[in-house]
Amino acid sequence: MSDLPLIQADRAVPPPAATTTSTGGRGRRLRLLSRTDRVVITLMVLVPLLLVVGLVWLPALATVALSGTDWDGIGPVSEIDWVGGRNYADVIDIYPPFVPAVQNNLLWLAALFAVATPFGMFLAVLLDKELRGTRFYQTALYLPVVLSLALIGFVWQLLYSRDQGLLNAVLGTDVDWYGDPNVNIWAVLVAAGWRHVGYIMLLYLAGLKGVDPSLREAAAVDGASETSTFFRVVFPVMRPINIIVLVVTVIESLRAFDLVWVINKGRNGLELLSALVTQNVVGEASRIGFGSALATIMLVVSLVFITIYLATVMREGRR
Amino acid sequence: MSTTTLTREPADTAPAPSRRPLRPARVVLHVFLAAVAIGWLFPIFWAVLTSLRSYEYTATNGYVSLGGWTFDNYVTAWQTAEFGKHFLNSAYITVPAVLVTLFLASCVAFVIARFSWKTNIVLLGLFTAANLLPQQALLIPLFRLFTQVPLPAFMSDSELLYDSYWGLILVNVAFQCGFCVFVLSNYMKALPRDLYEAAMVDGASVWRQYWQVTMPLCRPALAALATLEVTWIYNEFFWATVLMRTGDKFPVTSSLNNLRGEFFTDNNLVSAGSVLVAIPTLVVFFLLQKQFVRGLTLGASKG
Numbered sequence: 001m002s003d004l005p006l007i008q009a010d011r012a013v014p015p016p017a018a019t020t021t022s023t024g025g026r027g028r029r030l031r032l033l034s035r036t037d038r039v040v041i042t043l044m045v046l047v048p049l050l051l052v053v054g055l056v057w058l059p060a061l062a063t064v065a066l067s068g069t070d071w072d073g074i075g076p077v078s079e080i081d082w083v084g085g086r087n088y089a090d091v092i093d094i095y096p097p098f099v100p101a102v103q104n105n106l107l108w109l110a111a112l113f114a115v116a117t118p119f120g121m122f123l124a125v126l127l128d129k130e131l132r133g134t135r136f137y138q139t140a141l142y143l144p145v146v147l148s149l150a151l152i153g154f155v156w157q158l159l160y161s162r163d164q165g166l167l168n169a170v171l172g173t174d175v176d177w178y179g180d181p182n183v184n185i186w187a188v189l190v191a192a193g194w195r196h197v198g199y200i201m202l203l204y205l206a207g208l209k210g211v212d213p214s215l216r217e218a219a220a221v222d223g224a225s226e227t228s229t230f231f232r233v234v235f236p237v238m239r240p241i242n243i244i245v246l247v248v249t250v251i252e253s254l255r256a257f258d259l260v261w262v263i264n265k266g267r268n269g270l271e272l273l274s275a276l277v278t279q280n281v282v283g284e285a286s287r288i289g290f291g292s293a294l295a296t297i298m299l300v301v302s303l304v305f306i307t308i309y310l311a312t313v314m315r316e317g318r319r
Numbered sequence: 320m321s322t323t324t325l326t327r328e329p330a331d332t333a334p335a336p337s338r339r340p341l342r343p344a345r346v347v348l349h350v351f352l353a354a355v356a357i358g359w360l361f362p363i364f365w366a367v368l369t370s371l372r373s374y375e376y377t378a379t380n381g382y383v384s385l386g387g388w389t390f391d392n393y394v395t396a397w398q399t400a401e402f403g404k405h406f407l408n409s410a411y412i413t414v415p416a417v418l419v420t421l422f423l424a425s426c427v428a429f430v431i432a433r434f435s436w437k438t439n440i441v442l443l444g445l446f447t448a449a450n451l452l453p454q455q456a457l458l459i460p461l462f463r464l465f466t467q468v469p470l471p472a473f474m475s476d477s478e479l480l481y482d483s484y485w486g487l488i489l490v491n492v493a494f495q496c497g498f499c500v501f502v503l504s505n506y507m508k509a510l511p512r513d514l515y516e517a518a519m520v521d522g523a524s525v526w527r528q529y530w531q532v533t534m535p536l537c538r539p540a541l542a543a544l545a546t547l548e549v550t551w552i553y554n555e556f557f558w559a560t561v562l563m564r565t566g567d568k569f570p571v572t573s574s575l576n577n578l579r580g581e582f583f584t585d586n587n588l589v590s591a592g593s594v595l596v597a598i599p600t601l602v603v604f605f606l607l608q609k610q611f612v613r614g615l616t617l618g619a620s621k622g
Contacts, residue, residue: 037525041434044426044529045442048496051423055461055493056449062460126352133349139608140356143363146600146611148554148572154593155366157586164586166365169383194362202612255453258556262576277455281462282561292459299456306451310444313501 067292087293101271104185109253116193117249120200128208142198149258156191181269188259207241240316247309254302273298370591392591402595409553409570411484416491417548421541424499429529432507450497454557465562482564490558499544506540507533543614546607550600571596
């Protein structure tokens with residue numbers, strides 16, 4: 001899955017007041033449950049929980065554990081030796097693609113964060129006005145959001161291809177946009193940004209709809225220009241959605257995979273952490289401990305931001 | 320696109336929205352938005368255009384030309400790449416995965432929303448966070464696990480969870496549950512509590528409260544989530560790429576990658592293939608746009 005969930009959109013607006021009754025009745029309600037009810041409730045939680053723990057959380061923990069071993073993925077588990085931090089040292093010292101991958105992931109983040117995200121927000125602000133044809137504009141902008149990133153790689157190939165691409169034909173150049181390691185990461189970023197802009201626009205459109213109109217009216221009465229109203233009033237009020245967009249952007253940059261994998265499996269200028277992990281597992285050389293160390297690095301970075309994310313949405317949810 | 324020169328203008332449109340038609344700022348705004356929108360649609364438009372032209376024509380006249388219209392690329396792409404089969408594979412994975420995801424997620428969401436237990440927040444966090452982890456971080460153990468778990472031959476000819484539809488369905492469900500739990504539990508929390516009181520007075524069991532009281536009221540949320548999940552699971556690329564081996568069993572999104580070799584020198588075929596793969600999501604997009612957007616704004620729009 002190339003997508004981050006668009007959870008944030010719901011949180012753009014304070015949720016409708018939950019009509020949860022006061023805590024007083026809790027114990028009583030529990031006692032009112034029959035035995036069948038308790039079995040049913042247990043199953044309702046347990047089955048999905050087992051699935052998520054078994055297929056997501058335990059593998060995540062196993063990745064961390066494996067990153068400290070020298071397992072080759074074939075030998076019996078009893079022969080696994082603990083090597084401590086050696087895999088991590090190797091990743092940094094003797095694995096040439098690691099540094100470019102980190103650089104590319106950071107570049108990806110920077111490009112989405114500094115260009116695509118503000119542009120998406122800007123478009124959302126424009127489209128939030130009562131405009132004729134806003135529906136057409138919105139549709140056009142978020143059309144790429146429904147396409148998979150793998151497919152986007154193919155669609156842009158039609159523009160980027162050296163011999164048959166539109167770009168070279170129009171510019172009269174002879175650049176292999178996907179192949180040349182000096183330019184291909186930028187070409188890919190344009191395609192990734194193409195999708196990201198629509199996505200961010202959607203999030204902010206939902207966020208802007210949730211901003212109390214009286215705030216803007218008050219600012220207008222005070223004679224504030226629209227620009228300063230946005231930056232001084234509207235933008236700060238959208239703090240939760242801003243944090244969420246930040247987290248989404250970080251996680252999306254970390255998870256970026258499909259696009260480079262369809263182009264060249266993440267080599268030759270398109271190294272990304274996600275692609276390196278995959279190469280080490282399904283590629284010719286199966287280096288489990290090594291790949292796990294790379295995966296653990298991704299995991300740790302993502303968990304930091306997931307925590308920020310959860311803290312934000314849960315705090316909002318409790319309000 | 321000359322965005323930089325135009326971007327400053329729209330800021331001036333704020334006061335007096337009543338005199339809309341003649342304001343030059345409005346015109347600039349429209350020109351700008353139209354330019355961006357057309358620019359945004361262009362890659363898709365170009366793919367469609369290329370797919371409708373013959374390779375021979377574009378090879379001699381270049382792509383910046385007009386002519387050579389044909390529908391053959393679609394026919395060839397469909398046959399060479401066996402799209403029929405791959406679309407079916409996608410359906411085998413997407414339909415059960417979406418149904419199971421919605422069912423399991425609504426169960427958990429119901430418990431979280433219906434009862435106010437302290438563990439609910441942990442549960443919610445556990446599910447939501449699972450949806451946000453980078454898939455690659457779980458790849459190694461999951462890959463090993465899937466190659467170890469046997470399946471009876473009638474379930475998968477690989478006789479393993481690896482290279483089987485079952486495995487892909489499971490992994491998609493596990494990953495997508497979190498998002499649905501999150502959205503549904505918020506939706507359910509906003510339902511009036513009196514409903515349950517009334518149901519309990521009638522002696523309705525927890526299961527009946529879930530199935531006959533809560534679920535019917537969640538139909539809008541479920542419809543929106545179903546739309547989103549169909550799109551996402553259909554678009555899923557990573558798991559199918561790494562957990563499948565047999566080319567014939569790939570869902571359509573990941574089969575694209577295998578097709579490129581065959582189409583290597585023929586962009587017109589590639590574009591026809593891309594358009595074919597995009598069609599289901601575009602159909603969803605145009606027919607169910609409301610559901611799609613609603614899925615994104617759930618909780619914001621309901622009263």
